[in-house]
Amino acid sequence: MGAILHVCITCRAGLPLVEGEPCAGARVHAALAALNVPAGVTVRPVECLSACKHGASIALSGPGRWSYIYGPVSEADAAVILDGAAAYAGTQDGIVPWRERPALFRKNVIARLPALEAT
Amino acid sequence: MGAILHVCITCRAGLPLVEGEPCAGARVHAALAALNVPAGVTVRPVECLSACKHGASIALSGPGRWSYIYGPVSEADAAVILDGAAAYAGTQDGIVPWRERPALFRKNVIARLPALEAT
Numbered sequence: 001m002g003a004i005l006h007v008c009i010t011c012r013a014g015l016p017l018v019e020g021e022p023c024a025g026a027r028v029h030a031a032l033a034a035l036n037v038p039a040g041v042t043v044r045p046v047e048c049l050s051a052c053k054h055g056a057s058i059a060l061s062g063p064g065r066w067s068y069i070y071g072p073v074s075e076a077d078a079a080v081i082l083d084g085a086a087a088y089a090g091t092q093d094g095i096v097p098w099r100e101r102p103a104l105f106r107k108n109v110i111a112r113l114p115a116l117e118a119t
Numbered sequence: 120m121g122a123i124l125h126v127c128i129t130c131r132a133g134l135p136l137v138e139g140e141p142c143a144g145a146r147v148h149a150a151l152a153a154l155n156v157p158a159g160v161t162v163r164p165v166e167c168l169s170a171c172k173h174g175a176s177i178a179l180s181g182p183g184r185w186s187y188i189y190g191p192v193s194e195a196d197a198a199v200i201l202d203g204a205a206a207y208a209g210t211q212d213g214i215v216p217w218r219e220r221p222a223l224f225r226k227n228v229i230a231r232l233p234a235l236e237a238t
Contacts, residue, residue: 051230111170
């Protein structure tokens, strides 16, 4: 299993839901789905990452890797998100060198979490 | 492997570091270590959960379970944190029924993350 890019598809990003219009998280997911997903990355929709104050939010995780949760992000960030996900997928431990992380990921990290296997 | 209670031991909780005094995260870890840790829970110190704006922070994770990151917490919350960790350890998927979660966990969730195995 490579890297999983979790995308919260229920995030309203603090805005009222407008009937017939996709919420902020669903728009991010649609924008990602319209692009070529890098090798080793799987995009997985998820209902609520409980990071509503910082949404729309996404997360990266993978076996043996640190997980990272990012937000706010928008559909305009889709290409950058996939670049960052590709860099993450290219690591063994999930830790991308600071300078190789997209500015979006450097600035908008909500939290990170060690791998279960970490010692 | 049961539940892992990750404790950020480097968190300053937005305060300046005072020489010779433990930082906020280290105080939380010390308070937890002074109590009886529930069966099925392992306390694991970690250097930075990247949730500095909401620190001190802790996280719960376990195989096949949703992970949760909480903050701010303080050393005064140690007993409540262990109660919440015990409830988490007692689940298969990491999702403790809302009313059975400590108020601290209901109010101070920073983010959650699906298990890698989630579909």
